[in-house]
Amino acid sequence: MNLPKDAKKIELDNITVDFFEFTKDGDTFVYFDTSVCAAPEPMINAMAGLKYINHTNKKLLMKNHQIPSGLFPRIDKSFDFIIERVEDDNVLITFTYTQDSLAEIDFNNNFCAGA
Template identity: 45%
Template sequence: MELLPPDAEKIEVPGATVDFYTYTKDGITYYQFDTSRCGPPEPMVNAMSGLKLLDGPDKKLVMINHKKPMGLLDKIGEKYEIETENLEDGRVKLTFGYKEGVSASADLSDTACHG
């Protein structure tokens, strides 16, 4: 997987269907996965599994996808800080951050893709 720092370690994430990696940068723990070669509902399923790891502002989730996952963003967009970056190869990198007092109320059990 590209875009990972050399110190990234593979981790097990319950419910995930792709590999997840973790690394620390500037005191923030990042969890990263790539669903750019997956079709629905895998991006949604893996994002929901990964978002369960975010329990404070010192953790972020990085998703690499083939396009902006509108169904996912419609579902949880208000509950997380989300940065979007268009990569040179056409893929999209989304970085999800914990919103104090809001993220804990996100419903991460509904992984159906309605988009």
Template identity: 40%
Template structure:
């Protein structure tokens, strides 16, 4: 992936840097929790997902593994693409799902699993 016009963006509640960039009509919010332990991946995913309020906004999460606790919690509320990266990390792209994303409880940002 090219590093095109990524800019730091303030995301309330986040504990890692977030970056935003636009491809076509879609705005992306990206963060990397691959070096973080629980609950940071969940905390940052929930903070980022609050930005996804329309079909043209997506969250890109880079993590050391597939975050099953997170997916169990909000998997039905978003369309999620998973991609294994060359270095072994996992990239997840969360997309807005009309009528479902609004139902996600993004206040529950701890992992119980």
């Protein structure tokens, strides 16, 4: 994915890759790429990004080498997600907060079994 020229690097707690924020077509996106990372880095970064967009209208874009199936059961009551296959057989997952969700997520539970 080519980031727009106006993408700004942002700092979040407990991340291991760079995160960028940009606006496109009126929506605010937060993007990170863990496609070359091994477990548990994708889970750690996904939970940090989801915590950042929690209770907002921002969308989180995660580029990864595989579908992070261990992540979805932890967040599916509070976030919707769409999975797309992109270049080099990677995936791009777009996460959005489910408005008025009453579910609570333990964002510190970022352990990954590597599956």
